[in-house]
Every structure is written in structure tokens, then in C-alpha cells.
Amino acid sequence: MDQDHIRNFSIIAHIDHGKSTLADRILQLTDTVSAREMRDQLLDSMELERERGITIKAQAVRVQWKGYELNLIDTPGHVDFTYEVSRSLQACEGALLVVDAAQGIEAQTLANAYLAIENDLEIVPVVNKIDLPQADPDAASAEVADLIGEDAGRVLRISAKTGAGVEAVLDAVVERIQAPAGDRDAAPRALIFDSSYDQYRGVVAFVRVVDGAFRRREILRAMALGTRFEAQEIGFMTPAMRPVSELGAGEVGYVITGLKDVSELRVGDTLTSEKRPAAEPLHGYKDVKPMVFAGLFPTESDDYPELRDALEKLKLNDAALFYEPETSQALGFGFRCGFLGLLHMEIVRERLEREFDLDLLVTAPNVAYRVKPVNGEWVEVHTPADLPDAFDEVEEPYIKASIIVPKEHVGAVMELNNDRRGRFDHLEYLSEQRVHLTYELPLAEIVLDYYDQLKSRTRGYASFDYDMAGFRPGNLARVDILVGGEPVDALSLIVHRDFAYERGKMLVEKLREEIPRQMFDVAIQAAIGARIIARETVKARRKDVLAKCYGGDISRKRKLLEKQKAGKKRMKSVGGVEVPQEAFLAVLNLNDGSKR
Amino acid sequence: MTVPGRARHLYVHLPFCASRCGYCDFVTVVGRDAEHAPYVDALLRELELERRLLAPELESVYLGGGTPTLTSPAALERLLAALPRAEEVTVEANPETVTPALARLLSRNGVNRVSIGAQTFHMHLLDALERRARPDDVRRAVHVVRDAGIDNISLDLIYGIPGQGPADLARDLAEALALEPEHLSAYELEAKPGTRFTHAHGGELERQAESMESYFEHVVETLTAAGYRWYETANFCRAPEHAHGRDLRARHNLGYWLGRDYLGLGVGAVSTIDGRRWRNAPSLRGYAASLAGGERPARAHEELSPQVRRTERVMLGLRLDEGLPLAGLEQALDAVELERLAGAGLAVRRDGLLALTPRGRFVGGAVTARLLA
Numbered sequence: 001m002d003q004d005h006i007r008n009f010s011i012i013a014h015i016d017h018g019k020s021t022l023a024d025r026i027l028q029l030t031d032t033v034s035a036r037e038m039r040d041q042l043l044d045s046m047e048l049e050r051e052r053g054i055t056i057k058a059q060a061v062r063v064q065w066k067g068y069e070l071n072l073i074d075t076p077g078h079v080d081f082t083y084e085v086s087r088s089l090q091a092c093e094g095a096l097l098v099v100d101a102a103q104g105i106e107a108q109t110l111a112n113a114y115l116a117i118e119n120d121l122e123i124v125p126v127v128n129k130i131d132l133p134q135a136d137p138d139a140a141s142a143e144v145a146d147l148i149g150e151d152a153g154r155v156l157r158i159s160a161k162t163g164a165g166v167e168a169v170l171d172a173v174v175e176r177i178q179a180p181a182g183d184r185d186a187a188p189r190a191l192i193f194d195s196s197y198d199q200y201r202g203v204v205a206f207v208r209v210v211d212g213a214f215r216r217r218e219i220l221r222a223m224a225l226g227t228r229f230e231a232q233e234i235g236f237m238t239p240a241m242r243p244v245s246e247l248g249a250g251e252v253g254y255v256i257t258g259l260k261d262v263s264e265l266r267v268g269d270t271l272t273s274e275k276r277p278a279a280e281p282l283h284g285y286k287d288v289k290p291m292v293f294a295g296l297f298p299t300e301s302d303d304y305p306e307l308r309d310a311l312e313k314l315k316l317n318d319a320a321l322f323y324e325p326e327t328s329q330a331l332g333f334g335f336r337c338g339f340l341g342l343l344h345m346e347i348v349r350e351r352l353e354r355e356f357d358l359d360l361l362v363t364a365p366n367v368a369y370r371v372k373p374v375n376g377e378w379v380e381v382h383t384p385a386d387l388p389d390a391f392d393e394v395e396e397p398y399i400k401a402s403i404i405v406p407k408e409h410v411g412a413v414m415e416l417n418n419d420r421r422g423r424f425d426h427l428e429y430l431s432e433q434r435v436h437l438t439y440e441l442p443l444a445e446i447v448l449d450y451y452d453q454l455k456s457r458t459r460g461y462a463s464f465d466y467d468m469a470g471f472r473p474g475n476l477a478r479v480d481i482l483v484g485g486e487p488v489d490a491l492s493l494i495v496h497r498d499f500a501y502e503r504g505k506m507l508v509e510k511l512r513e514e515i516p517r518q519m520f521d522v523a524i525q526a527a528i529g530a531r532i533i534a535r536e537t538v539k540a541r542r543k544d545v546l547a548k549c550y551g552g553d554i555s556r557k558r559k560l561l562e563k564q565k566a567g568k569k570r571m572k573s574v575g576g577v578e579v580p581q582e583a584f585l586a587v588l589n590l591n592d593g594s595k596r
Numbered sequence: 597m598t599v600p601g602r603a604r605h606l607y608v609h610l611p612f613c614a615s616r617c618g619y620c621d622f623v624t625v626v627g628r629d630a631e632h633a634p635y636v637d638a639l640l641r642e643l644e645l646e647r648r649l650l651a652p653e654l655e656s657v658y659l660g661g662g663t664p665t666l667t668s669p670a671a672l673e674r675l676l677a678a679l680p681r682a683e684e685v686t687v688e689a690n691p692e693t694v695t696p697a698l699a700r701l702l703s704r705n706g707v708n709r710v711s712i713g714a715q716t717f718h719m720h721l722l723d724a725l726e727r728r729a730r731p732d733d734v735r736r737a738v739h740v741v742r743d744a745g746i747d748n749i750s751l752d753l754i755y756g757i758p759g760q761g762p763a764d765l766a767r768d769l770a771e772a773l774a775l776e777p778e779h780l781s782a783y784e785l786e787a788k789p790g791t792r793f794t795h796a797h798g799g800e801l802e803r804q805a806e807s808m809e810s811y812f813e814h815v816v817e818t819l820t821a822a823g824y825r826w827y828e829t830a831n832f833c834r835a836p837e838h839a840h841g842r843d844l845r846a847r848h849n850l851g852y853w854l855g856r857d858y859l860g861l862g863v864g865a866v867s868t869i870d871g872r873r874w875r876n877a878p879s880l881r882g883y884a885a886s887l888a889g890g891e892r893p894a895r896a897h898e899e900l901s902p903q904v905r906r907t908e909r910v911m912l913g914l915r916l917d918e919g920l921p922l923a924g925l926e927q928a929l930d931a932v933e934l935e936r937l938a939g940a941g942l943a944v945r946r947d948g949l950l951a952l953t954p955r956g957r958f959v960g961g962a963v964t965a966r967l968l969a
Contacts, residue, residue: 519937519942520942542813543812543958544960545829545960547830548781548783549829549911551605552864554866561965564962
């Protein structure tokens, strides 16, 4: 197919605004998938994605429309995968921006629209769900047109559900979106915008060929990582895999690499030919680093090997997932895992529990910190206990938060953001009713219960999205919790100094309630370095004896004692103090939930 | 260790009671006066069957119940007369059953120690315990027993009764001390699962648990200040210097706490001899029937492994104020915990003995649980 007859596009939309339904309708209308094969939301192949209504792994489908080859590149719909979204968008020349006719623009719509604009994409605005009784297509069209600087008359109005207007969408893709530009005779370059792992064929790369052509059996190289491999098969998706002998400039398809590890091939990297390598890679490759960390522990310590195997398998398909073994006094053997964000963490956790049938304890998440120890080099710290006692500087990740909310809730949102060390950036009226706020916030303030708080304080009306905004210096300290004078690793936390006292006090109070009284007074302390900032005491029990014991009940008393002994074995001993695991969990939950 | 066939302590169980107290979980039988004589027959048959287990010289005989003193006098006298002599012969008595005639019966049959179940001197608390005795019954019983020439009297007290305030406890202790008993046992009331009492008062007991936490300390302080030796977790005897040099510890019970062999006769009675323990079945009828046929009663047997025996030695030995000899018990103890508890001032180790400090004894149950390996 010559390049003039190729169109590459994505659909971007807020969750539930109808992206997947529109994709399904396009497949049907173009006879790519027969009605018999059709199942709703075909592109979301993982069980979890279908259930949560979100797309985790991007895929690309080729359809034919009036003599044109259209490549629909699906994008992950969530903030945690912004980088993947941006790579998918880079593979396109245009995007359908889909907005719910009843809801209007949401935070995610904005975030993705801006990403599309940054990538110089032609945006085709679409208002969906016009068949709904509460739909207000005029208002929604006005909002979208205003957002992208387009004439409201050019906003397409459709119902992906009924199919109304979908043909016009395909026509607009052909008419409004440019054909891909690349040079077919140049050295080959292809952008990897996604990858997945097939247990029989290894890593499969999804690519957009920018220049030149790629052929089967050719030796290829990933330019950033330097990985070399033979293209065992190349082809495109319909959505089934269709092998071809060659993919040329402008085309979208897949390459089966035979590689055994997804981390050898990163999204955003550029593939080229080993024989005729390109001089420069395509721009925009980033090494995505996990920003949110949490400890994952099996509820039953016997399940540790199963958890390790499950993480290994997940990692095959998820290059962004990071994990390393972690041992905790309180929770035993587990893993410290790094995630792109909270949703990524939730997805990993759910897949572990669902697909691998594991019962997990997940500690309260924390963010990555950068710290410069006294006279040392900058290092990244993934767990609070690793923050050195003495350091020159410490930095924490910030985000740029984008919140859309009805105007009557603006005050509540501002209050929440002020509580969370937010710095106000911008306020703008999207319409008479709705306000778009941007703030800079420390990521640490988001990872606990921010989203729940935002929803509850705005009665569910706020929509929220964010973008990483880099590391900034923070006035931070590590608060240790000491039981019987000994620090408990799992309970250390890094907090802003202004909140250290309050948080420390809350934690020791909770622990005092949870630790059973012992034979001696037990001090529970919160400390920053050597300085104690809060203290509680579990008073010693004054009596603990079996009242009487004579010849007739020695066996029974002995069994009682053995039971007591067994109970103690199940407790963790910290500084000679027996602490039930439930105590640690209660405190970890406190970290998680009722922060304020 | 005692050589097989050389048990020096004999327990005899007399299950009969006038009524069953709500908190009691012992093997007891209410009424059935007609069964007293046949029961004594059965006891004596069991004694004959097991006599080879007993040493020629016994250190102690103990008649417990039930209410041994409720047994019909003729049957009781026949039993006492037939039992082997011993240095200490104790009979448990409920205050309301103690008459001058009974006291004389006990005295002339070799009984030299009487343990009186006083429990409390407060009417409302006796009612809560469903005891039949009145406060005056206790005082009278003590005098009657003394008048019969028995000079070793023990009083049982119970504390932690629902509704018992600190002042009530202080007065109970003062009343008991005023009777100058040679020996006192003070038990915290246990709400044992399944008893009528727990059903009725369990919730209340839990609520007042915290306010009663200091009662144990209070009992120990009061009695030791009055010249009593706190020689076992729940037992006190007048110290030798206040008792013309006599060692008034209960020798029978010391046998249990020192891990010695003992033979038990009667329904529900337990014997432990040479690493084997057995408990007679609790059915009165079955017991009498078996022995009438010359058979041993139905029994539940338990083999005590060396490790179990060591565990019991530690559990029982640490109840005493005298130290526990450590020789041979090392395997049963957790050396790290031992150091830690010693460091915390709860246990001391000296001259091959392990003993709990007074503070350690108050939490002796928990200390023992930690000390065991």
C-alpha cells in the first residue's frame, strides 16, 4: 500500500466515554471482524481490563475503509501509563478525541488531548452517546471545540452504541488526518510503542515503521538498549496476527523477536536494521522508572515461592514492574515492588490475587526519594527504612495535578490540596459550571488516600489526572517507630517535618492499643534520629497466673500453658516484646486509610 | 525420682455435696445419701487393687471433694480407719458441715489437718458464689476443729467475686487473719467455661477485671505483712518464726508441686506414677459397679514423655518460693528468654536454682510460658 493511502490514528477518551465501544463499531463497520466473531470490546483482551473498563496494553488493528488502510492504535487509558500513551500517540498522525455528551470534558480528556497536541496530531473531536436522554451534545461540543481551538461545527456527533455517525468518523479520519510522511528509501527506523510476551514466541514488539522497510529474517537492533535479534516474523493485526514479508514506512504492525525478557525491548526505543542502521534514533525515548513502592507479602509464609513465580511471570509482560526481595520483622519474607503509579499497583495486586490465586498483604505505599547522604553521592531510596539518619539533602517526586470540578466544590478541593502541601498553579473556567484547577503536589501526598478524599469532598464530581513533574527538595524526615527501644523496620515512614509529630503520635497511640500488655512496661516511641517525638507506654500486667494447680488438673494446666506458648510463637518478638502480627497490620492500615 | 510402687502421697476423692456451687467444675454428686456406704466400699476396693503402688510409709493423705465432711459419718469413719497412716492427713470441710461430733470423728481417726472452705465473710458474696455457709459458720468451724485438738487449719479464700470491692477484700483478709489459721489459700475466682456461674456472671467479671487487677498484690502484701510465708502462688502458711519453728506448708500439695508420684482413689481422681498418669471416669455408678466386680474403674491414661515431665516440673516448680533445681531441666528451658527475664527482674538464677522474683511470681503464668523452650 502506498503511504498516501495509510492513516494511523488513536482514540483518546476519559474512562467510560466510549472509546472501546467506538473501536468495536469501527471493526464491525469495516468488516474486519464478522458479527459472529464480534464480542464487545474486543481490544481489551485481559479479563481484568474488561472488568475494570480500562485498557492496559495497547494494540494496533488494521482496517480497510474505502480503499484506505487505517491503523487504529489503542492507547492505555490511565495516567500511570502516560508514557505508553505518549508513545502510542507518537506512532499516529491523528487522534479521535471522544467526549461523553452527558459528561463533557474530564481531567483525563484534557491530559490526553494535551499529549496529542504536543505530538502534533490532528485531532478529530467526537461527541459520543448522543442517544442518551441526559445528553447535551451542544454543550459538550462547545467544550471540546474550545479546548482544541476548533470550530464547533466540525465536532462529530455519534452514538458508538447504535452506530449512528460512525461512518462519518471513518471518513473524517481519511479526510482530516495526514498520510504518514516517512522516507521509504532511508535506513529503516520503527518506533516500538508497545510490547507483550508470548510464552511460545517470546517478546512481541508493536511497531510503527517510520522510515525504510523491515523484512522477515532480518537482524534488527533496538537502538537505545542495543538489543539484537532476528525478526522471526513480521505482520499486522486484524486483530488476529497476519504475517507479511515486509512492513514499509508508514505501516503499523508487529515483530516477533524471540527474546525471552521484555526488559530487553523497551517501549519508546527505535528498531533499526543491523545491516543498514539508521544514524539517529527517533526522539522521545525515556527510561520509565517506578515512582510508587510497596511491600507485597504472602499472608501465608508458605506462599512465598508462589509469589516469586507470579511476579516473574507478570514482569514478562510488564517491563515497568520492579521487584526485589524484602524481609520484614513484622511480615516475614516478601518483595518490595515498584510501580508507575497507584493504578498500576492496583492492577498488579489484583492480577496476583486473581490470576495466581495468592492472598497478599500490601503495605502502605510510599514514593521514591532521592537523597544525598552527608559527603555522599545522590541515591534513590525505595523504602523509608533506607533513608540514612544524616543527609545533606532529600528530594521527593512532585506531580502536576489537573482537577476538573463543578465550581461549588472548588473551595473543598483547594482546602484538600493545601492540606496536602499543594502549590496552586492555575484556575480556569471550562464553562460557567465547571472549573479546571492545576496544582503541584508531592506525589507522597497522593499515594495514600488523596483520590478517595477528593471524591468524597466533591461528592464524586471531581475528576483528577496527573503528570510527573520531577523531583524537588523536601523538608523531610524519617520517623522511626520503636517498640521496647528497638526500631521496627516495617513501620518507619518518611514525612514532612511539619506533620512528623502528628503522624508519630497517631502511630504510637494505635500501637499502644494493639500491643497486648506484657510482663513489663513497654515503651512505644516515635523518633526522628535520636530525638523522641512521641511516646506511649503499654503498662505491665500486674498478674498473670493460673490461680490453682493441684494433682487433678496438672495435665489440663500444662495444656493451657502449651497453648499460651504456641500463641506467643505466632507473635513477632521486637526488643523482647511480643507483638501480634495484627498490630503491625492495624498500623499499616492506618498509614493506608485514615490519614487525616 | 520415686521408684515404682513407692508413691508417698495418697488422694481420696469424696464427691458428695449438699448442692452444687455455680462456679465449681469438680466431679461432685448432689444428694444420694444412700450411695455413701457403697461408694466407700468401692474406694476401699480400689485401694486394695492399687496398694502395691504405695510406699510403706506415706507422707500425706488428702481427702478432697466434693464435700468430704458431708459423707455420712459412719461411712467416713470406716474410710478413715481403713486408710493407711501418714504424717499429714488432711480433710476438706465446708464450714456448715463442721460439728463438734464430726471434728472429734476426724481427730480420733488420725486427721491432723483440716482445710475449711471459707471463701468470703460477706453474705452477698457467699450468695453470689451460691455457698451454703454463713459468715458465722466459718468462725464457729475453726473453733470447733481447734477444740477437737486439730492444730493445723487452713482457710480457703476466694477473691475477685462479682461485686467485691477493695474494702470487701481487705475485710475478708482481716477476718481470716483474726482466726489465726496456720495456712491460707487465696484463689482468684476463675470463671470456668461452661459453668452456671460463668453463664451468669462472666460479662460482669470481664468488666471488673481491670479494677480487680491489684487484688492479687493486695492479698500477698496483707498476708506476708501478717507473718505468713507466700510459699506457693496461691498458698500461704504461717512462717516458722511465727509457728514455733513448724513448717506449715501443705505437704500433700507440695508433693504435686515438687513433681512427686501420687495415687488418687475415687471418681475422677488422678494418679501420676512413674511417668504414667490416669484419671478415673467420673461416673459414680460405673465406678462402684466396676469395683464391685473386682475390676479397676474405667480410666483415661496418659503417657508422660520425658519432655512433658520436664515441662511440668518447670510449670509446677516455679509456683514455689523455693527455687527450682535446674539440673536435668536445661532442655526444657529457653536460655535466651531466661537471660532476658532475669534482666527484666522477673527471675533469678543462683546456685543451680531458678526462682521467680516477687514481681515475676505475680505474672508467673506468662513468665513460665516464655521460659519454656
